[in-house]
Amino acid sequence: MVKEMSISESIKNLIGKAQDGHDLSRKEIVQLLSIPAKYSPVIFDAADKVRKEQMGDEIFLRGIIEFSNHCDRNCLYCGLRKDNTKLSRYRMTEDEIIATTHEIKKSGVSTVVLQSSEDSFYKADTVCRLIKRIRKETDLIITLSIGERDLNDYKAFQQAGANRYLLKHETASLDLYKYLRPGCNWDNRLQCLRWLKELGFETGTGNMVGLPGQTTEILADDLLVMKFLDADMLGIGPFIAHSDTPLAGIDNDDLDLTLRVIAAARLITRDTNIPATTALATLHPKGRLYALQAGANVVMPDFTPEIYKNRYDIYPGRKDVGSALEILRELENDFYSIGRTINYSVGNRHIKRK
Ligand code: SAM
Numbered sequence: 001m002v003k004e005m006s007i008s009e010s011i012k013n014l015i016g017k018a019q020d021g022h023d024l025s026r027k028e029i030v031q032l033l034s035i036p037a038k039y040s041p042v043i044f045d046a047a048d049k050v051r052k053e054q055m056g057d058e059i060f061l062r063g064i065i066e067f068s069n070h071c072d073r074n075c076l077y078c079g080l081r082k083d084n085t086k087l088s089r090y091r092m093t094e095d096e097i098i099a100t101t102h103e104i105k106k107s108g109v110s111t112v113v114l115q116s117s118e119d120s121f122y123k124a125d126t127v128c129r130l131i132k133r134i135r136k137e138t139d140l141i142i143t144l145s146i147g148e149r150d151l152n153d154y155k156a157f158q159q160a161g162a163n164r165y166l167l168k169h170e171t172a173s174l175d176l177y178k179y180l181r182p183g184c185n186w187d188n189r190l191q192c193l194r195w196l197k198e199l200g201f202e203t204g205t206g207n208m209v210g211l212p213g214q215t216t217e218i219l220a221d222d223l224l225v226m227k228f229l230d231a232d233m234l235g236i237g238p239f240i241a242h243s244d245t246p247l248a249g250i251d252n253d254d255l256d257l258t259l260r261v262i263a264a265a266r267l268i269t270r271d272t273n274i275p276a277t278t279a280l281a282t283l284h285p286k287g288r289l290y291a292l293q294a295g296a297n298v299v300m301p302d303f304t305p306e307i308y309k310n311r312y313d314i315y316p317g318r319k320d321v322g323s324a325l326e327i328l329r330e331l332e333n334d335f336y337s338i339g340r341t342i343n344y345s346v347g348n349r350h351i352k353r354k
């Protein structure tokens with residue numbers, strides 16, 4: 001991917017140091033994120049090599065079901081926020097969710113991600129009943145992404161058979177976090193992530209790139225948070241402004257910076273699972289493919305039933321309308337074109353099937 005080019009010694013040394021797995025200081029991470037754009041392919045290439053060496057050439061699939069868009073929270077960036085009265089709300093029934101997990105199983109994908117807004121309608125008992133049914137009827141590996149809960153809920157989910165949990169820290173800036181997530185507390189988010197880790201969940205965190213007020217230093221702190229939490233999975237995507245939120249109209253099309261944060265995450269955390277997110281595909285038709293060549297190794301096809309899919313309106317213009325299987329078929333050709341294959345199996349570092 002990378003052509004021979006003249007590259008200054010100090011930049012070369014910094015990228016080489018990261019590629020070889022040496023720890024980078026905050027200052028060095030800031031430098032890595034600030035290198036002139038013409039050197040981006042060199043950073044992406046280094047991250048791609050580390051991805052290949054640590055994770056291989058296979059792309060792991062996670063089938064996602066977005067089962068509710070009712071939210072108790074009011075995050076300034078998100079189209080699902082409670083105060084967005086324009087959104088048509090839905091909740092999938094338990095039977096609809098189970099039927100969709102059967103679709104995922106039939107497609108050969110072995111992991112389901114159950115995601116929702118923070119919806120207190122789904123009490124711990126309901127979520128546990130779902131987890132048990134999914135494990136019994138499909139034996140899929142289960143990732144939950146349903147926001148902040150208390151320790152007892154997380155324990156119950158784990159005992160019921162959930163294996164993974166995705167809870168992005170969103171931003172490492174406490175001030176930005178407080179502004180963007182009214183009524184929420186960064187320490188609480190971190191406490192949740194620590195609990196999840198301690199309980200033995202394969203734990204995912206991550207951030208958004210391009211938030212208003214975000215600096216390169218804050219992005220470096222995001223990467224340090226990912227490292228110190230020893231996260232297993234990292235969701236890194238561009239912020240995309242939604243017209244029915246207080247952040248309407250804010251421009252963000254920084255594909256290069258988002259790819260650079262993904263690449264830096266691969267260089268710094270080495271063997272994590274990093275999805276090429278739908279948000280990237282939304283930003284650019286080849287966004288997902290670029291991410292897969294800059295350190296990412298996971299794709300999450302959306303199995304949410306068509307009647308609900310458009311209403312999970314986090315940000316506008318979401319890519320991936322159409323059935324997950326159709327999308328997968330299209331993606332398959334793209335993956336092969338860059339020398340990669342699809343692995344439908346579990347693909348993780350720690351999980352043993354219970
Ligand atoms: N409610 C759960 C939570 O907040 O953790 C999970 C669902 S939430 C919709 C999933 C992710 O969407 C968040 O972690 C956030 O990073 C992302 N998101 C929300 N609004 C976004 C936007 N405008 N642009 C890009 N990503 C966004």
Ligand code: SF4
Pocket residue numbers: 071072073074075078079080081082116117118147
């Ligand atoms: Fe709700 Fe999550 Fe959106 Fe915040 S990011 S409004 S918690 S769905």
